[in-house]
Amino acid sequence: MTAPKERIPSGRAGRSTQSISNSDVLIVGAGPAGCVAGILLAREGIRTIILEKAPPGYHKICGDLLGGRSLLFLDGLNIDWTSKQDEGLLIEGIQVHDEKGLKSVAYLEQKPGKDPVGTTLRRDLLDGFLQQKAVEAGCELLHGMRFQEFVDREDNAVLCRASTGAEDRLFRAKLVFGADGAWSTTARAAGMFKRDSEVMLLAVRGYYRGIEGLRNTIELYPLSNLQPGYAWVIPLSADVANVGLGVRADVCSRDRVRLRGELLRFVSEHPGLSRRMKNAKLEGPVQGWPLAAYGSVQRLSGPHVLLLGDAGAFIDPMSGEGVFGAMQSAWIAVDVAREAIRRGVFTERSLAGYDDRCRRFFDADFGSAALVTGLLAHPALGKPLAMWGLKQVEKNCLMDPDYARMIAGFFTGMYPRKRFLRLKWLARTIFA
Numbered sequence: 162m163t164a165p166k167e168r169i170p171s172g173r174a175g176r177s178t179q180s181i182s183n184s185d186v187l188i189v190g191a192g193p194a195g196c197v198a199g200i201l202l203a204r205e206g207i208r209t210i211i212l213e214k215a216p217p218g219y220h221k222i223c224g225d226l227l228g229g230r231s232l233l234f235l236d237g238l239n240i241d242w243t244s245k246q247d248e249g250l251l252i253e254g255i256q257v258h259d260e261k262g263l264k265s266v267a268y269l270e271q272k273p274g275k276d277p278v279g280t281t282l283r284r285d286l287l288d289g290f291l292q293q294k295a296v297e298a299g300c301e302l303l304h305g306m307r308f309q310e311f312v313d314r315e316d317n318a319v320l321c322r323a324s325t326g327a328e329d330r331l332f333r334a335k336l337v338f339g340a341d342g343a344w345s346t347t348a349r350a351a352g353m354f355k356r357d358s359e360v361m362l363l364a365v366r367g368y369y370r371g372i373e374g375l376r377n378t379i380e381l382y383p384l385s386n387l388q389p390g391y392a393w394v395i396p397l398s399a400d401v402a403n404v405g406l407g408v409r410a411d412v413c414s415r416d417r418v419r420l421r422g423e424l425l426r427f428v429s430e431h432p433g434l435s436r437r438m439k440n441a442k443l444e445g446p447v448q449g450w451p452l453a454a455y456g457s458v459q460r461l462s463g464p465h466v467l468l469l470g471d472a473g474a475f476i477d478p479m480s481g482e483g484v485f486g487a488m489q490s491a492w493i494a495v496d497v498a499r500e501a502i503r504r505g506v507f508t509e510r511s512l513a514g515y516d517d518r519c520r521r522f523f524d525a526d527f528g529s530a531a532l533v534t535g536l537l538a539h540p541a542l543g544k545p546l547a548m549w550g551l552k553q554v555e556k557n558c559l560m561d562p563d564y565a566r567m568i569a570g571f572f573t574g575m576y577p578r579k580r581f582l583r584l585k586w587l588a589r590t591i592f593a
């Protein structure tokens with residue numbers, strides 16, 4: 162579906178006579194948040210344009226793991242997800258290694274045929290697939306088009322300027338969805354870019370070929386010297402893995418940590434992993450990007466604007482998983498947009514329901530995760546608490562498969578985290 166265009170003379174809105182593309186909703190960013198929002202809006206006949214600054218095939222820096230919550234969400238989206246999922250690698254378990262490489266702290270494997278822990282799929286493939294589905298649903302998707310600013314507010318719409326680099330274009334929309342990631346230009350342009358840097362995470366990843374002993378499990382290596390933080394090995398095939406490391410931003414600046422160097426040191430020094438990686442080759446550069454963990458953004462809506470996904474900070478503070486939060490926030494945003502369009506009201510007050518609904522959905526799970534990571538970031542408590550906690554968890558996991566599954570579910574968010582904070586589970590952890 163192509164949105165109607167009109168021409169306006171030069172003036173406040175432009176340097177010369179420019180055409181305007183009209184839509185009900187203008188989505189900035191074609192990552193998981195923007196695409197899922199686009200699919201849901203277009204299916205309802207809501208005119209939707211998606212602007213994506215990158216060319217087709219863009220590869221977002223990510224760990225490439227779709228956790229159980231993401232898989233359930235994608236399954237329910239009715240986009241023939243299973244055909245795409247088959248291109249990825251099914252993940253059936255989580256291994257947690259201690260740093261000395263002496264033993265695996267916990268090996269948490271689900272039975273074949275049961276719900277998978279996750280699937281790994283490179284982000285260029287995931288995003289390309291979702292973009293194709295958004296177009297099939299009826300969105301107009303413009304690649305190479307960078308959102309720049311709001312240029313005017315009209316009675317019931319906003320006028321926005323975007324650029325290809327060579328030329329500017331104007332877009333008029335009733336609502337703008339900022340789904341443009343952690344550095345959201347939309348949030349900045351709307352005066353809503355205020356981050357609590359303490360709660361942000363920083364992460365790097367590289368692709369290695371030739372790692373020995375990869376299985377259908379992800380490997381986690383909690384970093385005792387950098388808590389809360391962990392390194393990961395996420396297999397994409399029998400010998401290629403996404404290897405990375407993520408740490409809270411305040412810990413990185415406090416301890417002057419350079420993550421790229423830390424990752425290279427880790428893979429060459431970890432006793433178990435370095436042996437398995439002695440013949441592995443790094444393919445491409447090690448690249449990093451910030452993760453807007455839940456709680457780092459306070460305001461999610463403003464007049465005519467909603468922030469989705471990383472732009473609104475929907476990353477799980479414990480695991481760093483953000484694709485699920487991106488898609489789920491898109492779902493809520495579409496619900497709010499539908500009602501706003503029906504009523505024809507797009508004021509700050511009328512859209513504030515988006516903030517409330519997101520909080521109601523995410524607070525319990527991401528909130529308790531933030532509590533735990535906050536404790537681990539404490540300069541004096543963090544390391545001893547992490548080491549002691551891991552030992553207790555290790556003992557329990559080795560003795561009790563139910564407990565082990567609980568820990569896996571707790572980390573991946575598949576079990577409500579509130580449950581783990583119940584006296585029964587706390588007592589079991591403390592007294593092992």
Ligand SMILES: Cc1cc2nc3c(=O)[nH]c(=O)nc-3n(C[C@H](O)[C@H](O)[C@H](O)COP(=O)(O)OP(=O)(O)OC[C@H]3O[C@@H](n4cnc5c(N)ncnc54)[C@H](O)[C@@H]3O)c2cc1C
Pocket residue numbers: 189190191192193194195212213214215219221222223224225226227228306307308309340341342343345346347364365366405449450451452469470471472476481482483484485487
């Ligand atoms: C190293 C690392 C590992 C991670 N591992 C995982 C993992 O394994 N699993 C997981 O679930 N999550 C992981 N995450 C988090 C996950 O990548 C993000 O939470 C997720 O991509 C958020 O999706 P999104 O659609 O909100 O934003 P993004 O995926 O960032 O998409 C935003 C899009 O907006 C576009 N854009 C930006 N600015 C503009 C503009 N001005 N105009 C037009 N377009 C614009 C960008 O090009 C991009 O395509 C990881 C993150 C990092 C950094």
